[in-house]
Amino acid sequence: MEGVTGRIYRAVHSRFFPGIDKYYAPFFSPTETRRIPPKDMEELKPENNRGMVLVPQLLANSADNFLWAARELRQLGYEEVNLNLGCPSGTVTAKKKGAGLLAYPDELDAMLERIFSSSGAPRISVKTRIGFSEPSELKRLMEIFRRYPIYELTVHPRVREDFYKNGVRLDAYGYACGTSAAPLVYNGDIFTAGDFAALLKRFPETRAVMMGRGLAADPALARRIRTGEGADRETLRAFHDELFRAYDDILYGDTALLHRMKELWSYMICLFKDDGKCSKRLKKAKDRAEYAAAAAAVFDGLELLGEAAGIR
Template sequence: MQIYMAPMEGVTNYVFRKVYIKHFSGVDKFFTPFITPHMKKGFSKSELMELNKEYNKGQYLIPQILTNSAEDFLKLADEIEEMGYSEFNINLGCPSGTVTSKGRGSGFLQDHEALDRFFYEIFEKKDNITISVKTRIGFSDYGEWDDLLKVYEKYDFNEIIIHPRLRSDFYKNNIHLPSFAEACNTFKQNIIYNGDIKTLDDVNAFKTKIFDEKVTGIMIGRGLVRNPLLAESIKENRETVCIKRTIEFLDDIVEEYMSLNFGERNTLFKLKEIWGMIIGDDDRYARILKKIRKSGGLKEYKTAINELY
């Protein structure tokens, strides 16, 4: 089973990915945080780093595009192709209000006829690239999934990544496995599962509920941040957590951000966000997490981290 690292804006970015592959193994594909078409301005500095082949060497990296315009997708794909990419992922999963209010991300799922036209134009004009899609199962009603299935099965996607929640669920409420099972019965394309994978037990529980040869992999976001060794655990079928390796990984993230002139304040902000996911609501480390979040500089931060040893 293949393992993909989900794109998480501001977290699993180019710095995180570069340092991750230095310390850990097991992830087969990485995805950039979504890139939106730019009508007048060029790529931002961070987008250029996300797409920089030299900086991202050693990764199977897929650019993810967020748009509801086939014309804009084709133009942006042409520009990114020139950087050496031939595989793209379309984001139809983002639930953010600022995204969905513009009919993008999971907001695009509300109009399956427009979505059908979007795909038709792309596949009609762009036959020299590989395209996958990351989707939710609807915007606000499970009944929407039937119409979306009819759209997706028409097109030659490399794979379809499914997060079996509605946009209205955001990242709460239970995943809807019946909708995922329906996709397995419908699609000829390879299917990737995404949602609530935090431990090896979660993976094994999923396998007992859904076993289909079309499910070729899983995409993990927060679970890989929470435990960076999770991909190795899944591949070896042996639960592994190592706080020492995790700290060494984050120490290198500090060095990488500082070498890129992010500054101490911005680097510390990134670290606090990551540690919030790693420790989360684990009461054993609540006191240390509080110290990390109160850190005003890297020296104070490192003092707090040393307590984890």
């Protein structure tokens, strides 16, 4: 998902659509090698993330590895580090990381105990799903989370087995609201300003909302929520062109460049009224010329919608 979460995207997004409180960097997994991989370091260097608040995210099932990385990140100037307990990918969960650790609450508890009793780490926030297999697992998880001074708890109310399907389980989020000691951040299926308003109306204790696919589909979603002002066609086009240029500067070869841009379009096409033809043309573009023609067909030919509700 680097096309919509990496440093290039963040830098261009924050210039065209300022006002995001915090961006989260894609997670990395610290190991005993005690070395931040060069690709992740490039992602996290402060000079590559100017003009925004960035929170690095770690995947870990070892307190030692987590603490080592958290202290390194503090040295780099980061004031908050996020522990990912949400990633549902099989390769991650098989290693008892991400949402995989939720299936082992005793081990999670022991890891948090060590992390929070150590010094030298920045503020620690946690992003979690509501369980591995069943929402009933949330009760035990909340008992665990309550014991630690978690800076913010982000809840994506799906279980790992849901992946990104089955709709969000808002009753479980309500349970988290009623039992969390940490300030809560909501995450999941906020695609329109209406979704945001409904969530805040039902759960006013929510401190903030983390947005993923909704923001990728509608890069102006945060401003739309705050002020009602969405993106116009010219700004979206300029945003697109700048992303294209920035990726072209750092990527080798057109294949990689088109791959990133196509990923962007897999979300952003939802902001346009497409009968499938433009989307297909974008996907099939084999070179720059075909790609440029396909993107122009969207910007010049398709109606711009008031929201990206079609991503649902």
